Amino acid sequence: MWRTSAELGISVNLLGVSAIALAAAFAQGITGFGFALVAAPLLAVVVGPQESVVALCLIALPITAWSSLRHRRAASRAAAIRMVVAASTTAPVGIWLLSVLSDRVLQGLVGVVVLSLTVAVIKGIRVGRRGRLLDLIGGACAGILSTSTGTNGPPLVIALQLQDISGYRLRATLAWVFFASGIVSLVLLGAAGSVTTHSLITAGAGWPFALAGRHFGERAAGRLPARCAQGLVTILLVASATTAIVAAAKS
Numbered sequence: 536m537w538r539t540s541a542e543l544g545i546s547v548n549l550l551g552v553s554a555i556a557l558a559a560a561f562a563q564g565i566t567g568f569g570f571a572l573v574a575a576p577l578l579a580v581v582v583g584p585q586e587s588v589v590a591l592c593l594i595a596l597p598i599t600a601w602s603s604l605r606h607r608r609a610a611s612r613a614a615a616i617r618m619v620v621a622a623s624t625t626a627p628v629g630i631w632l633l634s635v636l637s638d639r640v641l642q643g644l645v646g647v648v649v650l651s652l653t654v655a656v657i658k659g660i661r662v663g664r665r666g667r668l669l670d671l672i673g674g675a676c677a678g679i680l681s682t683s684t685g686t687n688g689p690p691l692v693i694a695l696q697l698q699d700i701s702g703y704r705l706r707a708t709l710a711w712v713f714f715a716s717g718i719v720s721l722v723l724l725g726a727a728g729s730v731t732t733h734s735l736i737t738a739g740a741g742w743p744f745a746l747a748g749r750h751f752g753e754r755a756a757g758r759l760p761a762r763c764a765q766g767l768v769t770i771l772l773v774a775s776a777t778t779a780i781v782a783a784a785k786s
Contacts, residue, residue, distance in 0.1 A: 549740040551581040556594055556741030557748040563598070564752015565759070567706030568688040568713075570595055570745075572653060575685040576646050576779030582737055584641035584684075585633060589729050591685035592721045593738030598749050599714035606707035611700055614670045615711040618691060621674030622681065622716040629682030630727050636683075639783050645684045646779030652689030653773065669694045674712070681720045687713070 559574035571591055578587035603610075636644070673694025681687035691712055695705055724730055 548581055549737070552578065552590065552737055552740045553744045555581065557744040560598060560745040560748030561752040561755070564749045564754075565756045568692055568709050570598065571686045571688055572649050572776075576642075576649055576776050578685075579642045579645050579779050580782045584638050584645060585729065586734055586737065587645075588633060588682065588685040589721075589724055589731075589734040590737045590741065592681075592717050592724065593730075593734065594741040594745050595713065596717050596721070597742060598745055599710055599717055601746075602706075602710035602749075603714040606703070606710055609704050609707035610711045611695075611704060611708045612711070614695065614698070614700070615708050615715070617667055617670035618674030618677065618694070618712045619715040619719070621671045622678030622687070622712070623719045625675045625678035626682045626716075626720055626723050629679045629684075630723055630729075632679070632683040633729070634727070641684070642779050643783035645686065646776045646783060648680065648684055649686050650773065650776035650780070652686070652693075653776065655689060655693055669697055674716075677712075677716065681716060682723060687716065 555574050555577045559570045559572075559577075562573050563570040574591055574594075575587060578590055581587075582590060633641070673690045676690035677687035680690065688709070691709060692705070695701075695708060700708060721730065
């Protein structure tokens with residue numbers, strides 16, 4: 536039977552979601568973060584900015600659940616708890632932004648935020664000091680970004696790097712924060728009526744590819760030189776952010 540143009544459009548969108556989930560999870564498998572940074576701008580183009588926020592939360596949850604359990608002993612739990620509490624407090628602000636801003640503005644915002652924060656992360660600022668204030672600020676920024684753009688990683692990474700938390704410990708701490716804050720974000724998005732059957736179908740198309748991407752990314756992380764791995768992720772991040780900005784400008 537011939538498919539209608541609408542059915543073909545849905546199929547193409549789901550294929551796009553699968554490819555994006557694979558690439559984004561691969562990037563996160565290499566660095567410990569970056570799933571939302573890579574996926575958010577591209578998903579905003581494929582399924583729309585508002586739909587992409589819900590899809591990101593749903594697709595990322597199984598990955599972060601698995602990672603948080605696997606790396607639980609290495610995590611800085613005190614920092615993770617402070618970040619999750621702060622993120623939970625500010626997440627409703629992101630819900631409000633999602634409801635008042637247009638798709639075009641949101642799409643452009645996602646691209647600009649991702650591009651700006653990617654540059655900040657690449658700089659890799661370290662000052663070797665610890666403090667509860669950094670955890671709270673990073674978590675608060677992440678909470679707003681999580682429910683408005685889906686890109687909550689960079690503020691958390693920057694806050695942890697400022698405290699000289701890096702490597703395996705950084706990956707483990709991020710996994711715990713992503714998992715806990717992801718649950719909070721989904722509850723809030725569900726209460727706001729943003730979680731729909733279509734968003735569940737979209738997430739279902741991405742789940743197996745995200746898990747596969749994470750697996751292959753972690754395997755590649757042990758084989759790629761550090762500079763090569765960072766360069767690959769940087770290219771993906773800049774390209775995805777630029778795509779969203781250009782698409783918003785043309786719409």
